[in-house]
Amino acid sequence: MNRDLIERRVLGVLRPVLIVSLLIVTIFPFYYMVMLSFRPLDSVLQEPGALWPSWGEIDFNTYREVLKPTGDGGQGFLTFIKNSLLVAVGTVVLTLIVSIPGAYAVSRLEFFGRRQIGALFLGVYFFPAILLAIPLFVFFTRIGQRGTLTGLLVVYVAQVAAVSIYMLRNYFDTIPASLEEAAAIDGCTRLRAMWHVSLPLAMPAIASNALFVFMIAWNEFLFALLFLVERRDNWTVSLGLSQLAGSIEVPTTVLMAGSVILTLPIILMFFLSERWLAGGLTAGAEKG
Amino acid sequence: MSKTTAQAPTPQARDSDPPAGRDNSARGRQDRRTGYLLISPTFLIVAVMVVLPILWTFSLAFQQVRLLNLRQTGILGSYSFDNFVAVLTSSGFVDALVTTLIYSVAGTTCAIGLGLVAALALRRSFRGRGLVRAAMLIPYVAPVVAATFVWSTMLNPQFGLVNHYGASLLGWNEPIAFLSSSDPPSFFGLDLHVSTALVTVVLFEGWRSFPFAFLFLTARMQAIPETLEEAALVDGATPTQRFRHIILPQLLPTIAVLTVLRFIWTFNNFDDIFLLTGGGAGTKVVTVRVYDYLINQGDIGAAAAQALVLAAILAVLVGIYLKFFGRSEEVA
Numbered sequence: 016m017n018r019d020l021i022e023r024r025v026l027g028v029l030r031p032v033l034i035v036s037l038l039i040v041t042i043f044p045f046y047y048m049v050m051l052s053f054r055p056l057d058s059v060l061q062e063p064g065a066l067w068p069s070w071g072e073i074d075f076n077t078y079r080e081v082l083k084p085t086g087d088g089g090q091g092f093l094t095f096i097k098n099s100l101l102v103a104v105g106t107v108v109l110t111l112i113v114s115i116p117g118a119y120a121v122s123r124l125e126f127f128g129r130r131q132i133g134a135l136f137l138g139v140y141f142f143p144a145i146l147l148a149i150p151l152f153v154f155f156t157r158i159g160q161r162g163t164l165t166g167l168l169v170v171y172v173a174q175v176a177a178v179s180i181y182m183l184r185n186y187f188d189t190i191p192a193s194l195e196e197a198a199a200i201d202g203c204t205r206l207r208a209m210w211h212v213s214l215p216l217a218m219p220a221i222a223s224n225a226l227f228v229f230m231i232a233w234n235e236f237l238f239a240l241l242f243l244v245e246r247r248d249n250w251t252v253s254l255g256l257s258q259l260a261g262s263i264e265v266p267t268t269v270l271m272a273g274s275v276i277l278t279l280p281i282i283l284m285f286f287l288s289e290r291w292l293a294g295g296l297t298a299g300a301e302k303g
Numbered sequence: 304m305s306k307t308t309a310q311a312p313t314p315q316a317r318d319s320d321p322p323a324g325r326d327n328s329a330r331g332r333q334d335r336r337t338g339y340l341l342i343s344p345t346f347l348i349v350a351v352m353v354v355l356p357i358l359w360t361f362s363l364a365f366q367q368v369r370l371l372n373l374r375q376t377g378i379l380g381s382y383s384f385d386n387f388v389a390v391l392t393s394s395g396f397v398d399a400l401v402t403t404l405i406y407s408v409a410g411t412t413c414a415i416g417l418g419l420v421a422a423l424a425l426r427r428s429f430r431g432r433g434l435v436r437a438a439m440l441i442p443y444v445a446p447v448v449a450a451t452f453v454w455s456t457m458l459n460p461q462f463g464l465v466n467h468y469g470a471s472l473l474g475w476n477e478p479i480a481f482l483s484s485s486d487p488p489s490f491f492g493l494d495l496h497v498s499t500a501l502v503t504v505v506l507f508e509g510w511r512s513f514p515f516a517f518l519f520l521t522a523r524m525q526a527i528p529e530t531l532e533e534a535a536l537v538d539g540a541t542p543t544q545r546f547r548h549i550i551l552p553q554l555l556p557t558i559a560v561l562t563v564l565r566f567i568w569t570f571n572n573f574d575d576i577f578l579l580t581g582g583g584a585g586t587k588v589v590t591v592r593v594y595d596y597l598i599n600q601g602d603i604g605a606a607a608a609q610a611l612v613l614a615a616i617l618a619v620l621v622g623i624y625l626k627f628f629g630r631s632e633e634v635a
Binding site: 018019022023026030033034037038040041042044045047048051059060063064112113114116117119120121124125126127129132141142143144145146147148149150151152153154156169170172173174176177180199205206230233234236237241252253254256257260267270271274277278281282285286 | 340468
C-alpha cells in the first residue's frame with residue numbers, strides 16, 4: 016500500500032467521525048438544556064446521566080414556574096421577556112433609523128471626511144467594552160438614568176450603529192448608481208431617489224441587519240448587568256438568568272426552562288434567516 | 304482578496320467613487336450637504352455615547368473618584384497618577400495579566416484550530432451539509448448567558464453529566480470541579496502550571512468561537528481555484544500533501560486576520576469568564592479585575608486606570624503583531 020492510499024483510507028474514516036463529534040459537541044449542550052427543562056429536579060439528582068427523560072416524567076411545570084410573576088411564587092420571566100423585547104426591538108428600530116441614512120451617505124455621497132468616518136466608527140470596536148462601560152456607568156448614575164431601559168437602549172444603539180452602517184454600506188455599494196441617476200433625470204431629489212429607488216432594493220440587507228442587531232441586543236450581558244442589576248423589574252432575560260443562576264433556591268431545571276426561553280428565539284431566527292445571516296456575521300465581523 | 308475575507312480597516316476606494324477633487328456643481332454641493340445631514344444622527348450618537356466616554360475615562364483615571372463621592376467630582380478635579388501606581392503595583396495585577404495572556408493565546412488557538420478542522424471536515428459536499436454547517440454556528444449565535452449556564456450545569460461536580468460519565472466510563476475516582484478547582488489538571492503527568500478552571504474556560508472559548516473561524520475559513524476555501532488541487536492530484540500529491548502545500552498557504556492570510564480579531568476579542572472578553580467562574584480559581588483576567596474595582600470596591604478611578612492599562616497593552620501587542628505579520632496580510 017502506498018502513502019496516498021493509506022492517507023485516503025485514514026481520512027475516509029476520520030472525516031465522518033470528526034463530523035459526528037463536531038455535531039455532538041455543538042448541539043448536545045442545547046439538547047441537554049431542553050431535556051433538563053422537562054425533567055423534575057429530584058429525578059435529575061438521582062439519575063444525572065440520563066440522556067433522555069423517562070416516560071411519564073416529562074413536566075411542563077418548570078416553564079409555568081419560570082414565567083409566573085414573583086408574586087405568585089414564580090421567577091417573573093414574563094416581565095424579563097417583555098423588557099428584553101422592548102430593548103431589542105427599540106434598538107433595532109433606532110439603529111435602522113440612524114444607520115440607513117448614514118450608510119447611504121457613506122456609500123453614495125461625496126463629502127468631506129467620509130472615508131475617515133468609517134475608520135473612526137470601526138476603531139471604536141476594538142476598544143474593550145469594559146473600558147466604555149466605566150464612563151457610561153458613571154454618566155448614567157449621575158443623570159439618574161441607570162436602571163432604566165431607555166438608558167440601556169441608547170447605549171446599545173451607539174454600540175451597533177457602526178457595524179450596522181458598515182454592513183448596509185456594503186450592500187448599497189452593490190446597487191448600481193445609474194438607477195438613481197435615472198430617477199434624478201426624471202426630476203427626483205437625492206432623498207426621494209434614496210427613498211423610492213435604493214431603499215426598496217436594499218430591503219434584504221436591511222432585514223438581515225435588523226435580525227443581526229436584534230440578536231446582539233437580546234444576547235447582551237455586560238451593560239445590562241451594570242445598568243439594571245439593582246432593578247429586578249427591569250431585568251432582561253439574560254440578566255435574570257445570570258442573577259438567578261447563582262441562587263440555591265431556584266431549581267436548576269426551572270432555570271433550564273429559562274435558558275430555553277432565552278435561547279429559542281435566537282436559534283429560530285438564526286435558522287429562518289441562516290442564508291442571509293451567515294453572510295451578515297462575516298460582514299459584521301470583518302469590522303465588528 | 305476575496306469578498307468574504309476580512310479587509311484592511313480603512314474603507315477602500317471603489318469603482319463607483321467619483322473622481323478626486325471637489326465637485327463644485329450644484330448637485331455636488333447639494334450632495335455634500337445631504338451627506339452631512341444623513342450622517343449626523345449616527346455621528347452624534349457615537350460621539351456622545353462612545354467617543355466622549357472614552358475621553359472621559361482618561362479624566363476619571365487620573366482622579367480619586369469613588370462611587371460614594373461621585374456627585375462631587377467634575378472635570379476640574381485634582382489630577383494625579385495615584386490610580387495607575389496603585390493598580391500597577393497591586394498584588395494581583397501581574398497574575399491577572401499573565402492569566403489574560405494565557406487565556407487569549409490559548410483561546411484563540413483553540414478557536415482557530417477547531418474552526419480549521421471543522422472547515423476541512425465539511426469541505427466535500429454530502430447530503431445535509433448545509434444543515435450541519437448551520438448547526439456549527441449555533442454556539443456562536445446562542446446567548447452567552449444560556450451557553451455558560453448549560454455548561455456549568457454539565458460540568459457540575461454533584462449532578463453534572465460530565466462527571467457522571469467520567470466516573471462511570473472513564474473511572475474517575477472523584478468528581479472534578481472543572482470551574483472552581485485551582486489545582487493544575489493532570490493530563491498523563493503533564494504539568495501545565497495553570498488551574499483546571501483556566502483550562503476549562505479556554506476550552507469553552509474554543510467551543511464558543513470556533514464557528515467564527517469556521518465561517519471565514521470555509522468561505523476562503525470555496526474561493527480556492529479547483530485547478531490548483533487538480534494539478535497537484537495529477538502530480539500524485541497525497542491528501543495531507545495537498546493540504547500542506549496547496550490549501551494551507553491559501554488560508555494563511557485569512558488565519559492571520561482571524562488571529563488578530565480573535566485575540567483582540569478574547570483579550571477584551573468579560574462575559575464568559577465572569578459567568579463561568581466569576582474570576583475565581585486562577586481565572587481572574589484583567590476585565591474581571593476592572594469590574595471588581597468598579598462594582599465591588601466602588602473605586603471608579605482605579606477601574607478606569609486598570610481599563611486604560613488593558614487597552615494600552617492590547618494596542619502594543621496588536622501593534623507588534625502587525626509589524627511582524629502585517630506584510631503577509633497585505634499580500635492577501
